[in-house]
Amino acid sequence: MFKTVPGKFNFLPARSAPTANSGIIGWAKTNLFSSPLNVLLTLIGMYLIYKTIPPFISWAIIDASWGYGDRTLCEQANEAAGRSTACWTYVRVRAEQILFGPFYGQNTDEIWRPILVFIVFAAIIAWLLTERTPFKGYVAAFSLIFFPFFAFAFLHGEWLGLKIAPTGQWGGFMLTLVIAVTGIVAALPIGILMALGRQSDLPVFKALSVIFIEFWRGAPLVTVLFMASVIFPLFFPAEVDFDKVARALIAITLFQSAYTAEAIRGALDALPKGQGEAADALGLGYWHKTLFIILPQALKISIPAIVNTFIELFKDTSLVYIIGLLDLLQMSRATANSLEWRGVSDITAFVFAALIFFMFTSAMAAYSRNLERKLDTEHKN
Amino acid sequence: MLGVISQVLIAGALIGFLTWIYFNTVENLNQRGIPTGFGFLNQVAPFKVGFSPFLDFELGVSSYWRVFFIGVQNTIFVSILGIIAATILGFLVGIMRLSPNWIVSRTAMVYIEILRNIPLLLQILFWNFAVFLPSLPLPKASMTFLDTIFLNNRGLYIPKIIAENQTSGLIIIAFIVAAIIGTFFLRKWAKQRHDLTGKRFPVYITGFFGIIAAGFIGIVVTGFPLSLELPRLGRFNLAGGIEFPLPLFSLWFALTTYTSAFIAENVRGGIQSVAKGQTEASSALGLKRGHTLNLVVIPQAMRVIIPPTISQYLNLTKNSSLAVAVAFEELFAIWSGISLNQTGQALVIIAMTFLVYQILSIIISGGANYYNKRSQIVGR
Numbered sequence: 001m002f003k004t005v006p007g008k009f010n011f012l013p014a015r016s017a018p019t020a021n022s023g024i025i026g027w028a029k030t031n032l033f034s035s036p037l038n039v040l041l042t043l044i045g046m047y048l049i050y051k052t053i054p055p056f057i058s059w060a061i062i063d064a065s066w067g068y069g070d071r072t073l074c075e076q077a078n079e080a081a082g083r084s085t086a087c088w089t090y091v092r093v094r095a096e097q098i099l100f101g102p103f104y105g106q107n108t109d110e111i112w113r114p115i116l117v118f119i120v121f122a123a124i125i126a127w128l129l130t131e132r133t134p135f136k137g138y139v140a141a142f143s144l145i146f147f148p149f150f151a152f153a154f155l156h157g158e159w160l161g162l163k164i165a166p167t168g169q170w171g172g173f174m175l176t177l178v179i180a181v182t183g184i185v186a187a188l189p190i191g192i193l194m195a196l197g198r199q200s201d202l203p204v205f206k207a208l209s210v211i212f213i214e215f216w217r218g219a220p221l222v223t224v225l226f227m228a229s230v231i232f233p234l235f236f237p238a239e240v241d242f243d244k245v246a247r248a249l250i251a252i253t254l255f256q257s258a259y260t261a262e263a264i265r266g267a268l269d270a271l272p273k274g275q276g277e278a279a280d281a282l283g284l285g286y287w288h289k290t291l292f293i294i295l296p297q298a299l300k301i302s303i304p305a306i307v308n309t310f311i312e313l314f315k316d317t318s319l320v321y322i323i324g325l326l327d328l329l330q331m332s333r334a335t336a337n338s339l340e341w342r343g344v345s346d347i348t349a350f351v352f353a354a355l356i357f358f359m360f361t362s363a364m365a366a367y368s369r370n371l372e373r374k375l376d377t378e379h380k381n
Numbered sequence: 382m383l384g385v386i387s388q389v390l391i392a393g394a395l396i397g398f399l400t401w402i403y404f405n406t407v408e409n410l411n412q413r414g415i416p417t418g419f420g421f422l423n424q425v426a427p428f429k430v431g432f433s434p435f436l437d438f439e440l441g442v443s444s445y446w447r448v449f450f451i452g453v454q455n456t457i458f459v460s461i462l463g464i465i466a467a468t469i470l471g472f473l474v475g476i477m478r479l480s481p482n483w484i485v486s487r488t489a490m491v492y493i494e495i496l497r498n499i500p501l502l503l504q505i506l507f508w509n510f511a512v513f514l515p516s517l518p519l520p521k522a523s524m525t526f527l528d529t530i531f532l533n534n535r536g537l538y539i540p541k542i543i544a545e546n547q548t549s550g551l552i553i554i555a556f557i558v559a560a561i562i563g564t565f566f567l568r569k570w571a572k573q574r575h576d577l578t579g580k581r582f583p584v585y586i587t588g589f590f591g592i593i594a595a596g597f598i599g600i601v602v603t604g605f606p607l608s609l610e611l612p613r614l615g616r617f618n619l620a621g622g623i624e625f626p627l628p629l630f631s632l633w634f635a636l637t638t639y640t641s642a643f644i645a646e647n648v649r650g651g652i653q654s655v656a657k658g659q660t661e662a663s664s665a666l667g668l669k670r671g672h673t674l675n676l677v678v679i680p681q682a683m684r685v686i687i688p689p690t691i692s693q694y695l696n697l698t699k700n701s702s703l704a705v706a707v708a709f710e711e712l713f714a715i716w717s718g719i720s721l722n723q724t725g726q727a728l729v730i731i732a733m734t735f736l737v738y739q740i741l742s743i744i745i746s747g748g749a750n751y752y753n754k755r756s757q758i759v760g761r
Binding site for chain 2: 030031032033038041042045046048049050120133201202203204205208214215217218219220221222223226227230233234236237238311315316317318320321322328346347350353354356358361362365
């Protein structure tokens, strides 16, 4: 213990850290130049960045063609730059087709319909994801029941007496979203049932669930889609006619439900055993125990895993091209290869589609990570 | 009691549904007049199969059976090539991701995030149609390395090793197999010695060079029976050697880079999962940094890294079916695609395709289960 004599002794004020260890120089010293090897790696890395980032920026932004017009704009931009550059003109001219598919690309005055559906959808999602909004349960239940009809009514148009957009002419990013969202929502109940079945003591349910889950998980999605398009029509009487979109939806729902089931099973395993035992001790029956004790907790901790399977599904929707549907990727390729734009826009089309996929998947991944962290701390006492 | 009744009801409903489907299918097939059966498998396949590294295909002679097995072979071939490359690249990127060097770890992060978040199909198409096809030269102007390896927009050409007679080829293979078995014994011996004396022996490096040396000795013993068939530049295309067509190359490249991003994340998670006390304890024991990594951190991290990495191998194998987008002749493209179009035998062909993928996935997840069992921490 120090004993200081008041009035005689003044502490010196704390000195700031030496400049060589703080601020930007210190940061660079510890993070970039801590050893000879790191100096070398840093120099190589800087060289690579210098070689890739500036050319990409000038390709995508500075030298690119941004105006609204026809392909001559892009050709001029290429000539001015002396090499091929991004042709955003093409994206601007063809945006309606790439985003909303062939029908809405041609009937541009009907485009408010998918936009309205999308806005309502975004509003529901925002409502559910924002913390501390009231009536989350009611909103979720209500939109689960009514939103599919609402969306179909506007997108298809027949029920409302609007101009009919046949599902065969749906496409673009709209179709990607329709397939992915329907897939995940429809797969949820099947997935829950299968996960419960897999944990069940009843041998028939258990065997059926295991077979169901492993069957879909063992096959690539392209074969499942292909099967839906070639074999399913054989299974049903000739009068039952599925269109392509319905086939894709059935295939993707079955496929996705196996992955959802596994995500939920992981959560069921992670749930402390005491929860089920306590419910048994209280004398609750199987359904009471499952519906009021097990599932509410298991579903909550399975959300990150389900979001992760949804990210995979979202990317996998691009495979519906195998049964002849034009999703975002195929729509951008098809327009880029059209006579009007061939040769100036192919890389731009890839980059544009990749950008949209990237934005959505990385946002979902960030959400899932965030949620995982939150749930993690909540369960640690 | 209720359980039994509900099970009987469900089983009954399912059997009823399946019977209904069965009769519908029979009726539909009758209406279309397609006789379903396995007879077509012995018919001669009327189309050409371009790529087959091991099985021979002869147009006008080979049957659909052969086409099917070539498809299976090509699926396994590209999957193994992809798994090897993705593992190496994935570990590299995963370790880079943890580098104390800011630029290195950020570069790895950008690599992982971009590749993980873009659909694989888009990446395959991008590499094939937007990068390799336009930027590689025509066959006439092939890029070449010492006139033995050629690269152009049709594919990659490497020399082919030809054994002059079969027995000497078999002898060489026997030497290599013997060296591999010897390596296992060496490992066992090294482990025993390590347990007894604590002395370490570089098993893997010795084994690696031992296998190469054994192969070389085999060649010398049999009197150099091997010759190389070099690819030669003809008028329009290259002849001879082994050809890896560009679709295979693009597919392999895309599968490798895409899967490596996922493996890199597994590696990062695995290394981070090792408690810091382990590193601190081993440096307190006086282990060098290299020994700490090799003997303490990595063995523990592997337990976390390997199971999800094996499931990535399974994903890679299933994803190889996207080859259909660039027309590489693996199982899905050649069997569910071309052969189905030719014969119309949808039921049989799709069932066979499913069966192959199911078997492959059972094998791979069986490997994962075996590893999990073996590496479980035995509690006391």
